[in-house]
Amino acid sequence: MSSTLIASNRGPVSFILSDDGALTMRRGGGGLVSGLSEVARGDDHLWICAALSDGDRSAVRLAPEGRIDRAGYDTGPVRMLDIAPAVFHRAYNAVANSTLWFVSHLLYNTPFAPTFDTRFHREWESYREYNGAFALALAEEAAHGAKVMIQDYHLTLAPAMLRVDRPDLRVAHFSHTPWAPPEYFSLLPDGIAAEILQGVLGADHAGFLTDRWAAAFMDCCEAVLDARVDRAAKTVEFEGRLTRIGVHALGVDGDALVARAFEPDVESHMLAIKEQVGDRRLIVRIDRTELSKNIVRGMLAYREFLAEHPEWHGKVVHLAFAYPSRHDLPEYREYTAAVQRCAKEIEDEYATDDWDPLILNMQDDYPRSLAAYRMADVLLVNPIRDGMNLVAKEGPILSPRCVLVLSREAGAAAELGADSLLVNPYDVSGTAAALHEGLVMPDKERAERCTRLRRAATAMPPEMWFADQLAALT
Ligand code: G6P
Secondary structure, three states: OEEEEEEOOOOOEEEEEOOOOOEEEEEOOOHHHHHHHHHOOOOOEEEEEEOOOHHHHHHHHOOHHHEOOOOOOOOOOEEEEOOOHHHHHHHHHHHHHHHHHHHHOOOOOOOOOOOOOHHHHHHHHHHHHHHHHHHHHHHHHEEEEEEEEEEOHHHOOHHHHHHHHOOOOEEEEEOOOOOOOHHHHOOOOHHHHHHHHHHHOOOOEEEEOOHHHHHHHHHHHHHHHOOEEEOOOOEEEEOOEEEEEEEOOOOOOHHHHHHHHOOHHHHHHHHHHHHHHOOOEEEEEEEEOOHHHOHHHHHHHHHHHHHHOHHHOOOEEEEEEEEOOOOOOHHHHHHHHHHHHHHHHHHHHHOEOOEOOEEEEOOOOHHHHHHHHHHOOEEEEOOOOEOOOOHHHHHHHHOOOOEEEEEOOEOOHHHHHHHOEEEOOOOHHHHHHHHHHHHHOOHHHHHHHHHHHHHHHOOOOHHHHHHHHHHHOO
């Protein structure tokens, strides 16, 4: 029995099954895992997550009571739930990623997702079942009065489900994504919009990354549930229960990041990049190939910058790392193809025998990303909408002279906006102008801005962020 439990869809590690049946362990990706891995190292936290792949399912089958063997990885105990693949697929791909993610990131303008038809209502049943599996496992594993930290949009129903069986627990829910404003959120079918809000309100504490997302959640509770919202006290009262709303702006552990970024494998990647680009200036971006990250408009901005500023031809390279993500979804596969097409068009238009204006790299490689951060002159982070965006925080920690071109729609803009070049992510010309402004910014100003950015980025490292939420439950 554990006294602190974490529940999230993706866990700290995942497994790849090779053809000969061997399992290789990898670190999980994304902001949620980066933040929580730092805090869930000790044996006193149990992390419950879903088996995401055949590799994970094989690892679970080898594990007593679902506790996976994470030898060699610096993480506390992990229990993986082997949810029936069809149920998992409908809950994760269809509901969480094709619907809730699209709603919270305002991605309503894509041709197919989200769509609410009889199929969706069947998928919703699986989402309930998936949340039920987590609630059950948490109820089994939690000691009396334990603190349970439920993460993200995959698990919005679990807090209320868990409360039914275990009213003794202290439950928090944390959203790593933005929360949609009521006029968007209520495009979900009525009953479902209400069920999600009531699910989260099953928690004693509902946490968000910024004031903006917390305010949107409270607005939705008022508009959809007619709940009693006290914005000054940050509470929501519904059917006789009170949920406190908290804002916890996840930051980066600067010392740990710097230590990792100065290891020899990163240095070799720096040499390799240097060989490719020479002394040219570098505009860097590092993202999952994710619709909300706005990679295509970022490239169009780079193209417009090259068109407007021929003086930079041959003197700058755009290093775009766009790592694979959610390839089971057609929207993501199409988006990946669009990113590749756009990169090729820029190459076709501008490349010369001795200059590659844009290097697109789609193979996930963490040490190479760290190398790129260290070498960046400009870091482009232009999401349409983002819960926080830790890339924006990591860059200035690792490069003492990098100018941050940052979308005003990223949660990170609340803390980093004053010292970055803020852009409207839809405004390609504005972004192109910011890229240029970043490149010509005098060294002294870059360094001063970077110092302040670094301070803001490390203000709330994961351990403090987590401790803050635990304290809010007391
Ligand atoms: C975001 C979400 C996380 C998710 C991550 C990666 O950061 O908030 O919950 O884990 O993206 O996405 P994936 O679908 O690969 O887990």
